[in-house]
Amino acid sequence: MKRTIFGTFAVLFMVVCFTVASMAAEPIKLGALYNLTGGMSSIDAPSLNGAKLQAKLINESGGLLGGRMLEVIGIDTKTDQKATATGAKKALSKGVVAGLGYGDTTFVMASAPLFQAKGIPFVTSGATHPELPKWVGNCMFMTPFGDDDQSFAIADFAYNKLKARNVVVWTDNSMDFTKALSKFFKQRFKELGGKVVLEDFFMMGDKDFSAQIARLKAASPKPDAVFISAIPNEAGLTVKQIREAGLSLAIVSGDGFDTELVSTVPGPKLANDVYFATHTYREDPRPEVVAFVKAYEKEYGRPPENAFAPLGYDAVGLIANAIKKAGTTEKVALRKALAATMGYKGVTGEISYTRPSGVPMKAVAIVGVKNGKYDLLETWVPEK
Amino acid sequence: MDGYIAQQLLNGLILGSMYALVAIGFTMIYGIIRLINFAHGDIVMIGAFMTLGLVISGKISFPVIIILVFIGGALMGILIERVAFRPMRGAPQVTGFITSLAISILLQNLGILLLTAQPRNFFCPDYLQTIYHLGPVSLRAIDLGIVVTAVVLMIFLVLLVRFTRLGMAMRATAENLNVARLMGININRTIMLAFAIGSGLAGVAGMMWGGKYGQIDPLLGFVPGLKAFVAAVIGGVGSIPGAMLGAYLLGFGEVLFVGLLPPIYSSYRDAFVFTTLIMILLVLPNGLLGGKTEDKA
Numbered sequence: 001m002k003r004t005i006f007g008t009f010a011v012l013f014m015v016v017c018f019t020v021a022s023m024a025a026e027p028i029k030l031g032a033l034y035n036l037t038g039g040m041s042s043i044d045a046p047s048l049n050g051a052k053l054q055a056k057l058i059n060e061s062g063g064l065l066g067g068r069m070l071e072v073i074g075i076d077t078k079t080d081q082k083a084t085a086t087g088a089k090k091a092l093s094k095g096v097v098a099g100l101g102y103g104d105t106t107f108v109m110a111s112a113p114l115f116q117a118k119g120i121p122f123v124t125s126g127a128t129h130p131e132l133p134k135w136v137g138n139c140m141f142m143t144p145f146g147d148d149d150q151s152f153a154i155a156d157f158a159y160n161k162l163k164a165r166n167v168v169v170w171t172d173n174s175m176d177f178t179k180a181l182s183k184f185f186k187q188r189f190k191e192l193g194g195k196v197v198l199e200d201f202f203m204m205g206d207k208d209f210s211a212q213i214a215r216l217k218a219a220s221p222k223p224d225a226v227f228i229s230a231i232p233n234e235a236g237l238t239v240k241q242i243r244e245a246g247l248s249l250a251i252v253s254g255d256g257f258d259t260e261l262v263s264t265v266p267g268p269k270l271a272n273d274v275y276f277a278t279h280t281y282r283e284d285p286r287p288e289v290v291a292f293v294k295a296y297e298k299e300y301g302r303p304p305e306n307a308f309a310p311l312g313y314d315a316v317g318l319i320a321n322a323i324k325k326a327g328t329t330e331k332v333a334l335r336k337a338l339a340a341t342m343g344y345k346g347v348t349g350e351i352s353y354t355r356p357s358g359v360p361m362k363a364v365a366i367v368g369v370k371n372g373k374y375d376l377l378e379t380w381v382p383e384k
Numbered sequence: 385m386d387g388y389i390a391q392q393l394l395n396g397l398i399l400g401s402m403y404a405l406v407a408i409g410f411t412m413i414y415g416i417i418r419l420i421n422f423a424h425g426d427i428v429m430i431g432a433f434m435t436l437g438l439v440i441s442g443k444i445s446f447p448v449i450i451i452l453v454f455i456g457g458a459l460m461g462i463l464i465e466r467v468a469f470r471p472m473r474g475a476p477q478v479t480g481f482i483t484s485l486a487i488s489i490l491l492q493n494l495g496i497l498l499l500t501a502q503p504r505n506f507f508c509p510d511y512l513q514t515i516y517h518l519g520p521v522s523l524r525a526i527d528l529g530i531v532v533t534a535v536v537l538m539i540f541l542v543l544l545v546r547f548t549r550l551g552m553a554m555r556a557t558a559e560n561l562n563v564a565r566l567m568g569i570n571i572n573r574t575i576m577l578a579f580a581i582g583s584g585l586a587g588v589a590g591m592m593w594g595g596k597y598g599q600i601d602p603l604l605g606f607v608p609g610l611k612a613f614v615a616a617v618i619g620g621v622g623s624i625p626g627a628m629l630g631a632y633l634l635g636f637g638e639v640l641f642v643g644l645l646p647p648i649y650s651s652y653r654d655a656f657v658f659t660t661l662i663m664i665l666l667v668l669p670n671g672l673l674g675g676k677t678e679d680k681a
Contacts, residue, residue, distance in 0.1 A: 211642035
């Protein structure tokens with residue numbers, strides 16, 4: 001009995017201490033919305049890890065605004081748009097000063113407008129649709145490049161370096177991101193003088209691509225490459241099944257292919273001749289990149305899974321940078337400071353909001369997969 | 385072009401066999417206790433992860449793994465039956481249905497907790513990955529394995545139900561649980577064995593699924609579970625050859641829908657599947673091979 005009373009007091013004492021401590025320096029809350037389960041998880045889970053790592057490093061070096069800690073509240077929205085809206089409301093009700101999240105446009109569109117309505121900034125770590133800032137409003141900020149840039153980059157690469165003239169385009173018809181990626185790819189590839197010989201479609205969650213592959217095999221004129229607009233869940237599956245059907249044409253894609261699944265699912269023997277455009281960081285010697293990779297390995301015991309980990313890290317970095325500049329977490333000042341971001345040295349490249357579209361002008365990396373190994377082949381820089 | 389059609393038909397056959405492997409276990413359980421077991425797909429998932437674990441853990445040969453996975457799936461089925469379904473024997477049909485949904489969600493979330501939701505790659509021995517080119521068509525050893533396993537298991541099950549004592553007991557239990565009990569049939573044992581065989585098959589199906597697609601995650605059971613349900617309903621729930629037939633119709637239907645229509649319709653294959661289901665149920669409410677069943681609920 002005595003022990004119970006003692007225990008109760010100990011707990012009470014701890015609660016009191018904790019409350020006092022937190023009153024002294026109230027944490028700065030950031031709502032991090034990510035799909036930690038479901039089809040988007042292999043993109044979104046690393047992003048949240050990156051975001052949490054950035055917050056941890058900032059807190060270890062003394063926090064922001066004179067010792068206030070950054071608190072990243074991670075919310076799993078299950079690759080489900082309804083859960084996404086609920087998650088956004090939950091984050092807002094917790095009094096976050098800014099939101100961040102998602103590696104995909106569809107989910108940003110289900111959450112960011114709710115932040116916009118309250119005038120609270122939302123920074124997407126990995127959604128790449130170039131019209132996001134236009135659709136959502138002035139509280140929407142992008143960490144990555146736009147889909148137009150990455151599609152143009154891989155189209156240029158396919159035409160100039162792979163010498164592809166005839167391509168087949170496969171599109172995941174269930175996502176805004178994949179549809180936009182295909183649109184920009186086709187646009188650029190045709191401008192360059194290439195030809196799209198066949199277009200085919202599938203849905204996120206499809207496992208069996210045998211019917212589409214048979215059609216790809218029968219396509220005429222014979223395609224030199226197939227552009228697959230997919231998210232990671234289908235990336236490895238499509239590569240595996242295309243190669244197993246005995247087709248050896250080049251497979252090109254965007255950052256949805258930036259996942260280890262592209263090499264592990266087909267295995268090193270079949271993961272060949274795959275090229276994708278992605279965020280610059282892989283094999284990059286810049287000091288930000290080296291420091292990030294080292295910190296990530298130390299924290300999680302493995303190298304960053306893909307480019308979405310540094311993007312999550314950069315998203316929190318952007319917000320922290322703006323809070324420092326604004327000197328406050330008040331939403332109007334914070335939004336203005338974010339919009340005025342110039343030359344922020346992120347792991348995934350330098351970020352400045354100079355374009356009228358609000359999309360940062362960032363370099364695009366072209367990564368090639370050979371025998372299951374990823375190599376940085378070239379860096380593409382947008383013209384304007 | 386003929387090669388194209390041949391390849392698509394082969395694709396349909398392989399996909400249909402994959403569905404059949406899941407559907408025959410599903411329909412077996414339904415046939416005996418009229419339970420629509422939505423957790424069936426999740427046993428497929430467990431089978432896939434069990435295979436992965438066994439492959440990683442050591443040099444166990446693949447045929448031995450098949451047996452181990454069958455036993456593992458069977459034990460899982462027995463456990464579920466004992467814990468969740470036996471206590472509510474005699475309750476209305478809908479109770480069992482809802483319980484099975486609960487088990488399904490439980491297994492999926494347990495999977496996410498223990499294994500994380502990240503998809504992971506599946507290992508498969510090289511000889512199963514060999515690609516054969518037969519004239520204009522190509523297929524892999526694992527595809528052949530799937531087709532053969534599905535057909536062999538179906539024949540085995542039909543024989544089991546028709547010609548063994550256990551099969552007779554199963555049919556009696558299916559016909560009327562209480563009368564079967566009065567006749568001295570140990571219905572608990574019979575139902576448990578039905579669950580064991582059905583779930584064991586689901587485990588093997590999971591192994592094939594992993595081998596075929598090379599990527600598995602804790603939520604993978606949902607789609608095969610649903611497709612097996614559709615296949616079983618099309619074929620006439622409770623009929624093993626019917627489930628097989630339904631699965632093949634579904635496999636061919638899906639592939640030919642994508643393969644023969646203009647590509648723009650490719651993304652609507654699941655819509656096609658469920659529309660077909662509704663149409664068949666409108667014309668033949670008991671499915672293609674389903675006899676008249678008397679609904680006791």
